[in-house]
Amino acid sequence: MVTLPEFILLHAKSLPEGGVLSPKEFLHMGSRDAVDQALSRLTKEGKLLRVARGTYVMPVSSRFGTRAPSPEKVVQALAAQHGEIVSPHGANAANALGLTQQVPIREVYLTSGRTRHLKLGRSEIMVKHAPRWMLALGPGPAGSAVRALAWMGPSHVSESLSTLHRTLPPAEWQALAAARAALPSWMARAIGEETLRG
Known part of the structure; x- marks a missing residue:
């Protein structure tokens, strides 16, 4: 007979890196108290990491020891579990698209769900x-451009758009221009003006 902690660990091991565990997944194995105690014990023993209230992940073992799973994988697993859309923050998008040299210090993701803080080892x-x-155009270049523009703000929108007009693939620029109706007025106006310059 497999004990509750053993069952939880077996399930955790079957998940890909960053896969999240929730106490509710194990209620068929015992009471909520028993499940919470098992998760708490596994966390104290270092076999699981508690990343947020009611959310656990398995540390990744390598020949260099154990580490927290990649933040991106944990965030994507949480998004899948809750049916949310998640994308990197506008600062990351602006950096990736060459609009700024600044590299964000903190890892921030944008979600269609509620705001939450995750703790992965030493990083938050x-x-x-x-x-x-902000999430309507998805994870591709046009969606990244929207998030980057939102982060850069109205005072930098013209120069940012002239860079994006040169660097985005034509289909992505068209997707961005076609989405104007859903965007804030200042951004829609600037995209329209840049398209006319085209």
Whole structure:
């Protein structure tokens, strides 16, 4: 007979890196108290990491010891579990698109779900609620451009757009231009003006 902690660990080992565990997944094996105690004990023993209230992940073992799973994988697993859309923050997008040299110090992701703080080993990750328009174009270059522009703000929008017009693939620029109706007025106007310059 497999004990509750053993069952939880077996399940955790079957998940890919960053896969999240929730106490509710194990209620068929015991009472909520028993499940919480088992998770707490496994965390104290270092076999699981508690990343947020009611959310656990398995540390990754390598020949160099154990480490926390990649933040991106944990965030994506949480998004899948809750049916949310998650994307890197606008500062990351602006950096990746060559609009700024600044590299964000903290890891921040944007989500269609609620804001939450995750703790992965020594690093803290913020998953911040974002308005629907920021996530509407998805994870591709056009979506990244929207998040980058939102982060850069109205005062830098013209120069940012002229860079994006040169560097985005034509289909992505068209997707960005076609989404104007869903974007804030200042951004929609600037995209329209840049398209006319085209």
